[in-house]
Amino acid sequence: MTASKRIVLSSDHAAIQLRQTISGHVEEQGWEVVDIGPRTPESTHYPKHGEAAARFVASGECQLGIILCGTGQGIMMAANKVKGIRCGVCADAFSARMIRQHNDANMLSIGARVVGEGLALDIVDAFLSAQFEGGRHATRVEMIGALEG
Template identity: 85%
Template sequence: MTASNRIVLSSDHAAIQLRQAIAAHIAAHGWVVVDIGPTTPESTHYPKHGEAAARLVASGDCRFGIILCGTGQGIMMAANKVRGIRCGVCVDTFSARMIREHNDANMLSIGVRVVGEGLALDIVDAFLNARFEGGRHATRVEMIEALEG
């Protein structure tokens, strides 16, 4: 098993149900899902879940990561603190496609209180089906990576 077909999923307590729906959806499309929880509804802190998922992507253990919290913003901010991570919050399919095509994003963040399940699954599909275009965008991604110091 290689990282090329592995996706890590994580969330805070607010997004367990949507995370599990996304896991089932992508598994049905042939992806190997690494779901790192949580599994119970007790309040938990999104930064630790964003970081944990980001570390699996940054290490190469997983090709992509999908993370969720109430708005998608906080967990995305935590994930982006991990070197090598390019994660964007998406509330529409166009943005999900663009963060892959133009920014070579390796993680996607979704807000459970912002989008419903149907749209979330469409956003995930747009993200996973898009391919990095390279070219002039590669120079810009290199510039982003250089900011990591």
């Protein structure tokens, strides 16, 4: 894992603008952003963007990742296929905090067609400010990891 705070961001075509807003927001918080998402609005496939971002996190090149698509669901499903990834889709700040505290999530997914910009930034802040609590939750996270085979 790198010494600096590095976070990867990606999306499909449906979430370019929100991804770029989030990118600037997390940079202001001291994160080094690795933005690997598309820059133009042509239709693109969310599975490849979810996988690519997940590989940055799984390899340790980035500590965390934020991915977006229309609902956040499809890109999250793709990311979770990469070994070592624990990604949750969140449409509220409470869930974003809990996936970090209880599930040691290393990626967050947001639906750009589900939440507005202000709420999305609140979700990101909750995710980034929370820390894994360990304890009884560590056993459960280990159980999730064991499912990867």
